[in-house]
Amino acid sequence: MTEAPSCPVTFPTARRHLFDPPGEVLQWQRQGALHRMTFADGHLGWLLTGHSAARAVLADNRFSNRTELTHPPVPHPLARQENRQLPPGFFLRMDQPEHTRFRRLLTGQFTVRRMRQLEPRIEEITSDRLDAMERGDRPADLVQSFALPIPSLVICELLGVPYGDRAQFQRDSAALLNLDSSAEQMSAALVDLMAYMRDLVLRKRAEPADDLLGGLVAGGELDDEELAGVALLLLIAGHETTANMLALGTFALLRDPAQLALLRDDPEVADNAVEELLRYLTIIHMGPVRTALEDVELDGRLIRAGESVAFSLPAANRDPERFDDPDTLDVTRPATGHLSFGHGIHQCLGQQLARAEMRIAYPALLRRFPGLRLAVPAEEVPMRSHMTIYGVHRLPVTW
Ligand code: HEM
Numbered sequence: 535m536t537e538a539p540s541c542p543v544t545f546p547t548a549r550r551h552l553f554d555p556p557g558e559v560l561q562w563q564r565q566g567a568l569h570r571m572t573f574a575d576g577h578l579g580w581l582l583t584g585h586s587a588a589r590a591v592l593a594d595n596r597f598s599n600r601t602e603l604t605h606p607p608v609p610h611p612l613a614r615q616e617n618r619q620l621p622p623g624f625f626l627r628m629d630q631p632e633h634t635r636f637r638r639l640l641t642g643q644f645t646v647r648r649m650r651q652l653e654p655r656i657e658e659i660t661s662d663r664l665d666a667m668e669r670g671d672r673p674a675d676l677v678q679s680f681a682l683p684i685p686s687l688v689i690c691e692l693l694g695v696p697y698g699d700r701a702q703f704q705r706d707s708a709a710l711l712n713l714d715s716s717a718e719q720m721s722a723a724l725v726d727l728m729a730y731m732r733d734l735v736l737r738k739r740a741e742p743a744d745d746l747l748g749g750l751v752a753g754g755e756l757d758d759e760e761l762a763g764v765a766l767l768l769l770i771a772g773h774e775t776t777a778n779m780l781a782l783g784t785f786a787l788l789r790d791p792a793q794l795a796l797l798r799d800d801p802e803v804a805d806n807a808v809e810e811l812l813r814y815l816t817i818i819h820m821g822p823v824r825t826a827l828e829d830v831e832l833d834g835r836l837i838r839a840g841e842s843v844a845f846s847l848p849a850a851n852r853d854p855e856r857f858d859d860p861d862t863l864d865v866t867r868p869a870t871g872h873l874s875f876g877h878g879i880h881q882c883l884g885q886q887l888a889r890a891e892m893r894i895a896y897p898a899l900l901r902r903f904p905g906l907r908l909a910v911p912a913e914e915v916p917m918r919s920h921m922t923i924y925g926v927h928r929l930p931v932t933w
Pocket residue numbers: 599625626627637689767768771772773775776779817818822823873874875876877879880881882883884885887888
């Protein structure tokens with residue numbers, strides 16, 4: 535039996551294996567849900583590894599997500615307080631009631647029904663990408679030819695962002711999510727993205743458009759800075775996340791041919807497979823973080839007001855108390871209840887969109903290219919270990 539850590543830990547980031555959480559975090563989890571943790575700025579807070587405790591804290595409004603109150607779990611270029619200004623409208627980092635003001639304007643746009651209506655368009659986009667891959671060179675990089683363009687095109691169309699501008703926003707959002715960027719590079723990317731969004735809002739004002747951003751502009755409830763901040767959050771969250779799930783999920787399936795065959799050959803498996811890949815891979819792997827607004831007792835420990843709690847979602851999603859045989863990828867299991875989309879008021883707004891994209895894209899790829907395989911040894915695939923969203927930088931494949 536492993537000893538519970540007796541002194542504060544630091545946030546573990548090095549995955550035990552390509553798809554598994556860091557080994558030590560799983561060992562600590564067996565000892566309890568909460569552990570003292572030293573944050574990157576020296577703050578003494580907590581690391582949360584257990585599934586039910588993580589769910590409880592994420593749903594508890596005694597914990598805040600405001601940037602100025604939370605401490606960074608890992609060294610972050612913009613960690614210094616004066617650098618942590620987020621645009622107005624970036625509602626992910628707001629508490630109630632400010633958060634509710636933005637979220638309620640958007641909820642209706644992302645319902646299951648709205649996403650079902652989008653499916654034919656997602657199928658068309660997917661099929662176009664597969665045609666282009668078929669015509670293109672082999673080996674191909676699955677990230678650039680498939681995983682990134684699909685969610686990127688979809689969110690651009692939904693929001694009303696010209697896809698032709700993608701070179702700029704993909705470069706800037708990559709810089710923003712790369713922990714190896716300097717503070718200057720990150721700030722410059724944020725400034726550029728906001729300038730781009732402000733300009734887009736002005737264009738929508740001048741020429742009313744029948745898209746999400748056009749609708750928000752016409753609704754008149756948000757000012758231009760808030761509109762630009764909302765659009766920025768949706769654009770970044772809407773393509774980087776699903777893109778990494780598509781590429782990393784394909785990688786995991788290529789390493790497990792029996793699971794791949796189940797998903798490829800049985801259309802009934804797709805729903806479960808998507809949930810299971812979300813659970814098993816948990817690409818949001820460096821947070822979230824919340825800060826206690828008052829003293830809170832949890833799991834027999836006292837979290838004091840002002841202390842931050844960092845979540846290990848990869849560990850929570852491998853909690854044996856919640857999932858049987860958690861380290862096994864089983865695309866037929868109903869993996870509902872995972873925390874890959876978070877929980878509580880900030881639970882992912884785009885989750886139905888992400889699900890629709892994955893449910894369509896994985897089987898379409900595997901059926902179009904039944905001989906799909908890695909074009910390099912697995913250990914040569916460059917992993918996004920130092921990015922806030924886990925995945926692969928490139929996935930060379932052939933067929
Ligand atoms: C597989 C893909 C995705 C994953 C794993 C994911 C994961 C997450 C997680 C964990 C959170 C909560 C963060 C927290 O509590 O601090 C979140 C929030 C959010 N996500 Fe996603 N997401 C995905 C796709 C998308 C897409 C496609 C959109 C498109 C619009 C999106 C938009 C958002 C927004 C706006 C929030 C903030 C919600 C709020 O604060 O109320 N996400 N996402």
